[in-house]
Amino acid sequence: MQEFLDRLHQALAKKEATNSLRKLTLNNPDLVDFVSNDYLGLAENKETTATINTILSNYGLVHTHGSTGSRLLAGHSALAADLEVFLAQFYEAESALVFNSGYVANTALLSTLPQKTDAILYDERIHASLKEGARLSFASRVPFQHNNLEHLERRLQAQEKPTFISIESLYSMDGDIAPLDAICQLASDYNAAVLLDEAHTTGIMGNEGKGLAILNGVADKCFARVYTYGKGPGGHGAVIVGNQVLTDFLINSARPFIYTTALPPYSLASIWATTLTFQKATKARAQLNENINSFLVHLIGNANSPIQFIATGSPETAKALANHGQANGFNIKAVISPTVPEGKEGVRIILHSQNSIVEIEKLCQTIKEFMAN
Numbered sequence: 001m002q003e004f005l006d007r008l009h010q011a012l013a014k015k016e017a018t019n020s021l022r023k024l025t026l027n028n029p030d031l032v033d034f035v036s037n038d039y040l041g042l043a044e045n046k047e048t049t050a051t052i053n054t055i056l057s058n059y060g061l062v063h064t065h066g067s068t069g070s071r072l073l074a075g076h077s078a079l080a081a082d083l084e085v086f087l088a089q090f091y092e093a094e095s096a097l098v099f100n101s102g103y104v105a106n107t108a109l110l111s112t113l114p115q116k117t118d119a120i121l122y123d124e125r126i127h128a129s130l131k132e133g134a135r136l137s138f139a140s141r142v143p144f145q146h147n148n149l150e151h152l153e154r155r156l157q158a159q160e161k162p163t164f165i166s167i168e169s170l171y172s173m174d175g176d177i178a179p180l181d182a183i184c185q186l187a188s189d190y191n192a193a194v195l196l197d198e199a200h201t202t203g204i205m206g207n208e209g210k211g212l213a214i215l216n217g218v219a220d221k222c223f224a225r226v227y228t229y230g231k232g233p234g235g236h237g238a239v240i241v242g243n244q245v246l247t248d249f250l251i252n253s254a255r256p257f258i259y260t261t262a263l264p265p266y267s268l269a270s271i272w273a274t275t276l277t278f279q280k281a282t283k284a285r286a287q288l289n290e291n292i293n294s295f296l297v298h299l300i301g302n303a304n305s306p307i308q309f310i311a312t313g314s315p316e317t318a319k320a321l322a323n324h325g326q327a328n329g330f331n332i333k334a335v336i337s338p339t340v341p342e343g344k345e346g347v348r349i350i351l352h353s354q355n356s357i358v359e360i361e362k363l364c365q366t367i368k369e370f371m372a373n
């Protein structure tokens with residue numbers, strides 16, 4: 001036993017020595033939020049709470065705290081079935097299947113769909129959950145350079161196996177947007193299937209917050225799309241949409257769907273209610289765009305993106321910049337390896353519709369001050 005504890009101590013000491021030890025910290029409510037994924041300030045929306053209660057009451061589930069089992073056993077419900085019909089229609093797909101989180105949905109998708117005889121081409125910057133899923137599959141895994149169409153095409157040309165392409169529409173760390181139309185075109189040219197993660201666009205981009213695939217008219221070019229509820233919608237959970245046969249296959253084969261207790265009624269009602277709330281949040285989305293533009297007036301960054309990354313190149317400088325920001329009243333955090341590759345450390349800034357222009361300007365000033373020294 002002691003040997004194993006020593007091993008853990010040593011691993012953590014190594015992280016401490018390289019400035020990469022992670023610790024849980026409580027959010028300081030006095031700091032201005034430039035860190036949460038609550039892009040539109042919907043996580044505490046009263047109308048959503050009221051809608052959740054109405055939905056639960058309509059289904060006679062106000063006092064039901066648990067789903068009591070996997071969806072395939074006791075955990076299915078009329079609420080879950082109706083929610084999935086609603087979500088399929090909302091995301092303009094034939095079918096939808098709810099998962100307990102985005103992490104679980106991505107792991108399920110990537111570990112279940114690609115078979116031993118297939119290949120997964122993935123953008124090198126995809127989220128850990130997608131990489132994890134790919135690792136669990138028996139398919140061969142080949143990365144391509146981030147958002148690099150030429151590199152992707154070379155990879156496709158070289159590929160002899162049936163191929164899945166795993167991408168995000170808005171990258172969670174870099175904050176840049178994938179060239180979706182061109183990737184879908186390449187996928188169609190090379191007969192590959194696109195698996196698209198819309199985690200950071202759900203609720204905040206596209207008409208009614210439906211994300212970028214629908215906005216760009218390429219939704220039906222994607223084999224599967226993942227929408228998550230923990231970020232823009234301000235809730236929790238996720239949904240995979242696509243053809244009915246995709247849903248049927250996942251129900252039959254996706255272990256993270258089969259072997260887990262289904263979400264409780266409250267969470268299902270929350271997915272439904274948050275969708276109805278963000279669908280109407282046109283003003284908040286417009287304000288978010290204004291805030292992004294005001295950030296870009298002061299600092300170079302990603303166009304049209306609420307995720308801005310200030311690269312510092314080392315964990316020490318990233319932490320120093322985060323501390324400087326916090327000392328000046330802004331909640332910003334360092335992002336260090338292995339969340340980003342070594343040498344690509346920095347501070348990730350999330351812009352929200354609820355940030356004021358003055359706050360954004362002051363934050364930019366604070367960052368510039370730090371960079372100048």
Ligand SMILES: Cc1ncc(COP(=O)(O)O)c(C=O)c1O
Pocket residue numbers: 101102103104106127129168172197199200228229230237238
């Ligand atoms: C791109 C991306 N996909 C999926 C996830 C996981 O979603 P969830 O937080 O719902 O598990 C995240 C969360 O960080 C993400 O950034």
